[in-house]
Amino acid sequence: MTDLSVTDLPRAGVAxxxxxxxxxxxxxxAVVDAALARIQAHDGGLNAVSQLRADRARSDADRLDAARAAGEAPGPLHGVPVVIKEELAVEGLVTTFGGEGNSTPAxxxxxVVRRLRAAGAVVVATTTMPEFGAWPFxxxxxxxxxxxxxxxxxxxxGSSGGTAAAVAxxxxxxxxxxxxxxxxxxPSAACGLFGLKPQRGRVTSAPADxxxxxxxxxxxxxxxxxxxxxxYDVVRGHTExxxxxxxGTDPFAAAARxxxxxxxxxxxxxxxxRGVRPDPVHVQAVQDTARLLSDLGHDVREVDPHYPDPTLAFVPQFFGGIRDEADAVEHFSRLERRTRETYRLGSWVTPRVLDRALAATEKVAAKANxxxxxVDVLLTPAVAHRPAPVGVLDGKGTVRSALAAMPAIAYAALWNVAGNPAASLPCGPAADGLPVGVQLVGRTDDEPTLLSLSAQVEAARPWPLLAPGYAG
Structure with missing residues (x-):
């Protein structure tokens, strides 16, 4: 038996x-040691990792090796190193939500983390995010x-930018x-990854409702x-x-195959x-993908989706989500200034306002669908603009940050309101050297079609698995 070297790790995906x-x-x-070595080698230039779990990860790895040696059946993610966005609780680590509001380890x-571990995955670290995931940077x-x-x-x-940087x-x-x-x-579009937002309710939010x-x-x-x-086949499924x-119960891995x-x-x-104009690079990516899909035998046509305006449903839930999470931290005064401003600006979001927003959600979903x-699938840009230089939020309060975020969420946020599955599918790098992604949106509960179609495109137009300079 030989050990997996640091240079081998990028060539091994989950399967x-x-x-x-x-x-x-x-x-x-050996796999976990290689992952930890790559974190040590590369995170200094990326700042993707928030809390490293090196000793516990090695202990978990040794336990899995011992169990296999004793004849125990391995789980479906046996030995896969994973990172966790720091809004999800990991036992023994502080659930930071991207800030300093908490100090007690979970x-x-x-x-979802419990399910990953039960399937044999090894949590090696938590990853960075903007505080409470409020911004797409x-x-x-x-x-x-x-x-x-x-x-x-x-x-x-963002807001899952630390995870995206770690995987890419x-x-x-x-x-x-x-x-x-x-x-x-x-972040999947910005970093050349495949990222599927599942149907609302597909993945449990437990212990939260x-x-x-x-x-x-x-x-x-x-x-x-x-x-x-x-x-997804490991983490999917609701709790009481x-x-x-x-x-729907169709296994996702079977659909992808x-x-x-x-x-x-x-x-x-x-x-x-309204008022957002997509970058020509993203328009071209959609048109190129449409031609590829036509060449693959699909019935492809330009459509006007007649989008409803999701604002009355989205904005109250955004503010309500931030306020709920801020109310739950141990040290409100340690939250960053912009977050505390967002909290104050959301004071109008009462329970009655949230009830109206949820009712508006149902109306938006009906119109969007x-x-x-x-059509069976809708193809759009994933985002409107190219990845911005770092420092987008410097000196900005809530309002200016929200305006800066508009191009990033211009195609995406509607489908959070509607609840539909939607995926960012890589198209490879553009002339500026940065990745391009397109969005595929499916019917309610129809992740399997998105996965089958995405896998077909992946086979016909393979994308780089790693960012340049990280293959070794």
């Missing part, structure tokens, strides 16, 4: 890592700038993020469609505390947010 550890070609300890894992007074592995002068997007640089094969307005899809009310969900950021599907519950059949695909570059009377 390959599980193959190596379950066949005995590599020990879990007594237990969040349910991974910057905060506490954590500083997190940088894009493709160009360290640029943002990796090969520190780990996969990591957990969260999406309340695009926060899985935006909801994440940003109807907007938020947890999910993985991965280098391949199959890797994402394998993780969850407020929302998705339908099968052909999608001939689909009706509508494409549009029209943004949901009318496009699926005519």
């Amino acid at each position: 390959e890592t599980v193959r190596l550890t379950t066949t005995g070609e590599r020990t879990v300890r 007594a237990a894992d969040a349910e 991974t910057e905060s007074a506490s954590r500083g700038y997190t940088r894009n592995p493709w160009d360290r002068t640029r943002t990796p997007g 640089s090969g520190m780990v094969p996969v990591g957990m993020g969260g999406d309340g307005g695009g926060s899985i899809r935006i 909801q994440l940003w009310w109807a907007l938020g969900t947890a999910g993985p950021l991965a280098r391949s469609v199959l890797d994402s599907a394998l993780v 505390v969850d407020r929302w519950r998705a339908g 099968r052909e999608p059949g001939r689909l009706r695909i509508g494409w549009s570059t029209k943004p949901v947010t 009318r496009v699926f009377d005519h």
Whole structure:
């Protein structure tokens, strides 16, 4: 048995890592040591990791190796090193939400983290985020700038930017993020990853009953469609505390391995947010992807989605989510100035206002889903603008930060309100050297079609698995 070297790690995604550890070609300890070595080698230039869990990760790896040697059946993620966005509780680490508001380590894992560990994954670190995930740029007074592995002068997007940077640089094969307005899809697009926001209620928010009310969900950021599907098959499923519950039982990994059949695909570059104009690079990416899909045999046509305005549903839930999380921290006074301003500006979000916002959510969802009377999948840009230079939030309060965020969420946030599954699919790098992503949106509860279609595109147009300079 030989050990997995640091230079081997980037070539092993989730599926390959599980193959190596379950066949005995590599020990879990060797895989975890290699991940920790890459974090040490690369995180200094990226600032993706918030809290490193090196000793516990090695102990977990040794336990998994001993169990396998004793004849225990390995789990579906046996030996896969993972990172966790720091809004999800990891036992023994502080759940920071990207700031200094908490100081006591969590007594237990969040349910999705527990499921990952039960499946054999090894948590090696938590990852950076803007405080409470409020912005699509991974910057905060506490954590500083997190940088894009493709160009360290640029943002990796957010709010799951630390996870995106860790996966795109090969520190780990996969990591957990969260999406309340695009926060899985935006950093996936910026860093060249596959990121699926699942159907509302697909992934448990336990021990909480909801994440940003109807907007938020947890999910993985991965280098391949199959890797994402394998993780989703572990973490999916509600608990009795969850407020929302998705339908459908089709295994995601099976969907990622099968052909999608001939689909009706509508494409549009029209943004949901008025006044935002998409970068020509993103318009071209949608048009190129539409041609590729047509060449693959699909019925592809330009459509007008007739988007509803999600503002009355989205904004109260955004402010309500921030206020709920801020109220729950141990040290409110330690929150950054911009967060405390956001908290004050959201004081109008009473329980009655939230009830009206949730009622508006249902109306927006009904209108947004009318496009699926005519198509099976909607193709759009993932974001409007190219990844911005780091420092986007410097000197900005809540209002100016929200205006800066508009191009990032212009295509994404509607589908948090509507609840539909939506994925950012890599298109490869553009002329500026940075990745481009397009968004695929599916019908309610129809992640399997998105996964099958995304895997077909991945096979026809492979994308780089790692940012340049991180392959060794």
